[in-house]
Every structure is written in C-alpha cells, then in structure tokens.
Amino acid sequence: MPDETASVQTATAPPSKAMKAVISCDALQALIAALAADYLVLGPTVRDGAIVYEEISDLSQLPAGWKDKQDAGKYRLERREDDAIFGFAVGPHSWKRFLHPPVETLWTGRRDNDGFSIAPAAGEPRKFAFIGVRSCELHAIAIQDKVFIGSPYADVGYRARRQDAFIVAVNCAEAGGTCFCASMETGPEAKNGFDLVLTELLGEARHDFLVDVGSDAGAALLGRLPHRSASDADVAAKAAIIAQTRARMGRALETDGIKELLQSSPNHQRWDDVAARCLTCGNCTMVCPTCFCTTVEDHSDLTGNTAERVRKWDSCFTLDFSYIHGGSVRETGSSRYRQWITHKLANWIDQFGTSGCVGCGRCITWCPLGIDITEEAAAIRANPMTAAGGQHEGT
C-alpha cells in the first residue's frame, strides 16, 4: 500500500490488535484513499431514495445526515438532526451482492474438433474493501462462509473473494424499526470478523470514530492513519451507544426451541394464513444477506460454437425452484413460505450449525405486504396445538 499518510501519523506506539484508537472524519477519508490503492472500496451511499452499497472514493459519498425509517413494508430516508455518517440501519443491499454476486459466469465452453472444451471463468480481478459493515452483516458473511467454504465442495470463486476482502465494520448507533439482532445474538456490537470496527462518536464539538482493531492488516492500516489513543471516556461512550441501540430494537424474536417448534409444525394452519397475504415475489430472499440459493442458465451464441453457464440468485418462492419433470414439488404459496422460514430459522441449524437469520429485518421492510418473520414465528409459537391437525395429511 502507498504510504502517503505516514507523515501525519502521531507519535504513539504502532497499533496492535488490542489497541483502541480515535480517528477524525479526515482520517476516515485517508482510510478510504489508502484502501483504494489495493481494493475496490465499497460503502453506503444514497441512490434512488435508499442507502445502497456502491463503489466510493470520497467521504462525501457516504450518507451523512441521513437516517432510514423502517417498518413492515416501509422504508423512507429522512434527514437527521446531526451529520452522522452511519446514522442509519441497513438498506436493501447486503455485502452478499459482492461476495456471492447476483449474476456470475461459472465457465465458458467452445466447440472444437474433439467435441467441446470448457474453461473456468476468470476470477474477480479486484479485491474488495467494505466500509460500514454492521454486526448483523458480519454474522451473515460468517454464515455464508459456512455454506460456501465449509462444505465438502467449496465455491472457489466465493472463497477467493472472501479471503481477499478487507472489512471495516461499524457499530450501530441506531436500531432500525425492523431490527432484531439482539434476539439473534448477532449484534448490535461487532465483536469479530472485521479488520477494523468504527464507532461513530458525535457530540457538541466532536465528530470522531473510536476504532477497534480486529486483524494485523487492520492494525497496519490504522498505523498509517492519523490517530490518537482512545480515552476511558471514548470507550465508555462506545459502550453507551451499543447499550442504547440494544434497547431500541424495533422487533424481537423468541429463539428458544425454534428449530423443534418449526420442524414439528409442517401442517400448521398459519401457513395458509400467511399464504393468503404472501405474493411469493421473493423480495425477502433477494434482500436477505444469508439466502444463498441459485439457479444456472446455459446459453450458447447464435453460431452454437460457444456456450456458457451463468449462475444467478434464485428464490425458493418461485414455482420453478422445486420443478421436477411432471410438476413442482411446492405448488402452493403456503408450502413455499413454510420452506423459507423453516429453512431460515430451523433447518439451517441442522445444515450449518447456525441459524440462517441474523435479525437485520430486511425481509420485513422490503416485503410489499409487510409480512413479518418475527410475527409469523410468534404465531406458530402461540398456537402450537394446531400442529397436530391440519389439512396436509400424508398419503
């Protein structure tokens, strides 16, 4: 990395992983610039009335002074009374779109004298640096790591992108109206899985960031930024922010015994109730930071001499998803919603040793009908007796 910031470094000892430092907004600009030398720097910015993740090169692109007002089926940006840069929760994007892209060419094939040959697609040429990763999103990345790297067959493209990524996390100072990370034990404090984590400290006369170091690479980068050691007051301010965010969760989900509850409720009458509202549009799966399902499309050019296989995000809410010759296994909306929530909150635990939900609330916010995963889970829990009956008998 270039060393243009070295001259303004303060005289403190080199940062270590245990160190807590404080940097200014200007240093955040220096951080972006330093990362840009080696990485494609991605961070939150305002576009089309939402805060999305895009390439950024300048601090001014970050959503300073904006907050997001979220509820079931509702998302609005509003002006804040301060200039907080990270004073929002999460938008429709997640970092999944970079590590597990919505469209990815897996390989290309070409006809030749022996029939045809296949060449794997070239990997992503640039490494990613993520700015502003929330605790729930760190957990979502860790969950997708288990899916794509932890299985007997690793996704080599994902693994390469993931290993190269530099992560600057942010502790949430605002809980969104649909947030429930406290229930899922995935936040609001970022505890690991980052190179650096920022806590935005705003006051009458200050706009600083407390920085905790999560890796040697993070320590090295911090060392090249102007910084000072954090005071006890700075550390106390961070703790107060996290405690306040934890207390303001917009939603809650009872997770005790949720796996057994959902796995024993395939015939619950609530599935028909939710299906009467669900459009099976798949929005929840597209905004979910852990939903990993994909389909593949095989294309050939007009000559028929070259072909490729493209992988695309897919949704368990489509009829096609479960199609086998003769028809789809999950024809009804109730069976598709049941599949999604049972997978997310229960089967995931059997498959990957963790819940598939991080409590980010995106599926609630971005559902056009405002269907609420916490409300549906609570409805199953409130009336488990109906699980024994129901109209879906075997044979």
Place this chain on the structure above:
Amino acid sequence: MFTESAEMARMPPAASGDPFVPRIYCVDRIRRELSDTVTLEITPSQGPRPRYAPGQFNMLYAFGVGEVAISISGDCADDRTFVHTVRDVGAASRAITSLDVGAAIGVRGPFGTAWPVTDAEGSDIVIVAGGLGLAPLRPAIYHVLANRSRYGRIAILFGTRHPQDMLYRDELAAWRRNLDISVEVTVDHADRDWRGNVGVVPALIARASFDPHDTVALVCGPEIMMRFAVNALRDAGVAPDHIHLSMERNMKCAIGLCGHCQFGPQFVCKDGPVMRFDRIASLFAVREI
C-alpha cells in the same frame, strides 16, 4: 449426518479443482431402451473414469443446452465407462437422448450417497423399483448378483405402467431365469398379450419371500409409489432403518450450494439421493416438503 457407513460416505469426485466445471466424456455406445429412453455408455476423453458406488449420480451436460442429474445405471465392476439411462422429459434430457456415438458430453460427478450393499451382506435383499426407478437400482442388482453368496434371499419387484414400456426387458427376463433369485414384474395396465401380474408394485411385497427381521429393502420410483412401498414393507415387518429410498428433487449444482434439492434439513444431492427411511419418515408424510 449420513456418514457412518462406508457406502453412505460422501465421495468427492476423483478430479480435483472447480466442482462447477464439467469434464468432457465421449459417447461410446447407445442403446435405445424405449421410445423416449436411451442408455448411454460414456468414457472420459482424458484420464481415468472416477470410481463410483451403486446409487450415485452424475450431472450430464449437453453442450449449450443444459445439465441434468442422472443416476448411474451401469456395473461398478466395469472401470471404464459410466452407463446412464436417460428419459427425454425436457430440453436437456432431450438433447442428451439425441446424442450420436462419438459425441462429446459434459460430466460432473459422481455425487451423492450409495445403496448400502456392503452393510446388507448376510441379509435378505428386497429391491422395489417403479418405472425408470429401476435404473439407479441396477448397479445394486449387478453387485448383489455378482456377490450372490454374501446375501440371503434376493427379490426384485418391478412395476411399470404398460408391458410395452418395460425398462431393461431382456435383462429382467435373464434375471428371472436365475432360479437363485425371485423376480416379479407387474404392470398398471395390461394389454391382451400380458400374462403376468397386474397392479401396483407394492402389492408384490406382501407375496414376496423374505425374512422381515433380517431384510434390507432398496426402493426407487415415483414418490407416491415409494410411499406405498414403504407402507407395505412396514406391514410385512421390515424395520424403518432397514428401508432405503432414492429421492428425487430439482438439482442445479449437486454439491449442496444451490439450495434446490432441500428435503427438510437434508440436501438430496449430498445427504442423498439414497436415504434411510427412519431418518426421513417425518418428512415423508408431509406434502410439498
């Protein structure tokens, strides 16, 4: 979850590297089985054919058209070819059934769990197949016949819709002439010339000769047929953990990453396709799971 026995262990393909990238094979022989069904023998263009176990499957790719999961239906003792019986039911399978000898075909695999033919040694074997479900069972049949002395009684119970769409007709007749095994065939709809059983295949189970307390049942066919076959096996006294089914679900990746083949917490591609009934009994009773 399904790894305690040697056969149930997941067997990664011999070729390392990117599991998304097919290897190129060449179609060596084609046998037309039925009007819409062919059996292909394919060999790798380069290198050895990976090892496989009875019950495993490959992803077969027709250039520019698509990929489809097809069980391996050959004899494991042959280490040169993969044998696949393919029915034309969609764009990819149509392209594959239309290939000529000498054509190239893409292959990923083998994938999935296997029939427990080694664990079943010493027991009676009941093989229950419906229609094309005989194809994934044929490697198990070859294995138990080649190692006949290691097993007790062997019953092959096969059901098909009509006499004219009977898969592996010549082989069934040959197995039937073997006095050391019992082969029963039934058809849903008989024609004028049919002299055999009429009805669904689970009805053959009650009449088959086996020791229910020491029997391993291998079942493959349409899900509704397997449901009734399991009921008949249970009625006959076969324990749920001695019944093995080969499941079918939509598959895109075959390596547990695409999510399509989920059957409750299981991925049919890697926790299956061969699954022990007691482990999926609760799911098996649920519609649209």
